Each structure stands twice: as C-alpha cells, then as structure tokens.
Amino acid sequence: MGAGSSVWDCRLIRRQRHLDVIDPMRYKNRLCPALDCFYRWSMRRLSFAVVIWLSVLFVARSGHCSTTVVFLRHAEKATLPADDPPLSAAGKNRAKLLADVLADAGVSAIFVTQYKRTGQTAAPLAVRVHVNPQVILAANNRELVQAIRKVQDGVVVVVGHSDTIPMTIAELGGPSVVIPESEFDNLFILTSAPSGTSFLRLHYGLNSRSAELLDQKQSQVMQLRFSRSGGFAGVATNVDGVVTFHDGIAEVGSSNGYDRTLTPTEAESLRQSVNLKDLRSLGAQSELRDAYQYELVVDLDDKKSESFVFHNDGTEGKANSLLAWIVQECQRIWEYRIRS
DSSP states (O other): OOHHHHHHHHHHHHHHTTOOOOOGGGGTTTSOHHHHHHHHHHHHHHHHHHHHHHHHHHHTOOTTOOEEEEEEEOOOBOSSSTTSOOBOHHHHHHHHHHHHHHTTSOEEEEEEOSSHHHHHHHHHHHHHHTOOOEEOOTTOHHHHHHHHHHOOSSEEEEEEOTTHHHHHHHHTTOOOOOOOTTOOOEEEEEEEETTEEEEEEEEOSOOHHHHHHHHHHSOOEEEEEEEEEESTTGGGGOEEEEEEEETTEEEEEOTTSOEEEEOHHHHHHHHHHOOHHHHHHHOOOOOOTTOEEEEEEEEETTSOEEEEEEEOSSSHHHHOHHHHHHHHHHHHHHHHHHHO
C-alpha cells in the first residue's frame, strides 16, 4: 500500500478503537422506533468495522507471514453448578451476537477450553462459519500458543477466561491487558507479523452497566413453588417446597417442616437462574417410567405466574441450573422427612 493508504489505515484504527455497540434485540419493543433503528445501525457498524480492520491487515500480508487472532472472554455465565456453569440467558444472547459480528471475518480456527461456558460462547459462530472448535485445557497456555502459530490461513478466534486471555496475548507479543470479573464485552484483535505486532480492543453487545440497568427494569421473581412426584417408589418420595424472595434473601420451606434460609449469594444466584424463555423451551414432556416429575410455578412481582412440568431423565436437570437446584433441594427435603 502507498503512503496515503497507511495514513488512512491509522485513522481508521484510531476511530474504531473505542467503538461500543448495543445489541438491538435486547431492546426490541422497549424503545421508540428511532432509537431501535439507531441500535440496529450500530450493530451493523461494529460488524463493518471488524471486517474493514481485518481486511486492512490482510492487504498488508505477504504470503502467510502474519497471523490475526480475535481473543475474547466467554459470555455471561450462570452461577450453578459452581464447578462448571453454562451460559446464562444474557450469555446466550451475547454468543449469538458474536456470531453476527464475526460471521464475515474469515474465521478458519476456533479454540475453546474444557469448560462449558467457552464452548457455548463459540457454538453459534462455529455453526455459522462451519468450523469445529478445538478444545485445549485452560492451563495449557503453551499448547494454545503453538496451535495458534500453526494456523496459516484465515482468522483465529480464541474463547478463554479473564485470567487466561491476558497470558496468551502477552505470549504472542501483545500488550498487557486486564479483564475485570464483571466484563464480558471485550474483543481483542492481535496481528503478529515479522514487522511487528498490531493490537486493537473493541467492545460488542451490552456492557456490564447497561445490562445491570436493563435487568433492574425486568420483572423480579418473588416466589418459586415446586414439587416432586412419581419415581420408582411412587408416593413415598413425593415432596413439595416453596422459595420466597424478600429483602435480598430467600427462604425455603416445605409442608413437612423443612426450613432453611439461603445465603445472599445463593439467593441471588437462584433468582438470576430463573429464565422463563429457557423453561418454556423445554416444553411438555411425556411421562417417563420410573422418572420423577417436577412441577414448578414461578410467581413474579407483577402478579403474573407461569407453570412448568419437567422430568428428571438425567438430562434436563443438568441442562438448566434452576432445574438442577430444584432436583437437589427436593432430595434435601425428602432426606429431612426421613430423618424426622
């Protein structure tokens, strides 16, 4: 490229450095049409900025002498189970947005860790670009760096964690970065070439503060009523329980006298795990022989309620952190009844 192109490239990088984009679907039917159009325009602008930035890098390539890598932390996660939580509802929305942003970037390789939240963040993009994610253990940073350097064509996407992404960037010659625990909207673009390393930091989707304000406007869960029936032993193992949320805490009670107060952390985690859209997607299941049936009623602060029925066939409870909690709590209530 000529001298004029180089000046233009630098201006483009400076102009796009702090570009933030808001996910329009989170605001659908909440804002006026004019603002909705603005958010949709902003979404297209980020995709365009990323594609242009990558195009500028590729024009400067000679053969396969440079590597472009897009680093990001996994999207928002649920809180249960604590050892390997899946994405939350907000995280799933962000994962879909990531696929939209990078769909035309020329992705040829995707790396994730062994944890669900990274694989689920990359999944929509992987489907869109027809690339199977490669799993490398989070602790094996050297193996990841070597794998990245072996990629000869296209763009590499690395989905990691707040503590692993900065290490990998530094190992590849990038600057020191810090990812706060509350941030999930960063996109780090690193290009390594014989002539040096280029680095760009973008943001996509709602930032943490915007997500917090939006959540405050949504209906709050006030009470969960749940029960378990069926199973091999029949009526003998039937239990019921109620979770009541108030003043930042939650209390669980049952008709058999069982009672406990959840810690503030557990109470907030449980409240956040209630995603009506995910629960509706499970749908009504036909009764499974020797499987427990669970009934759940969610009472909201706007006086509305929704009821759900699911069966513990070994998959549903594991797929949803709320259902997993209900399964465990029903077992605690039953064990309490046996001891009593």
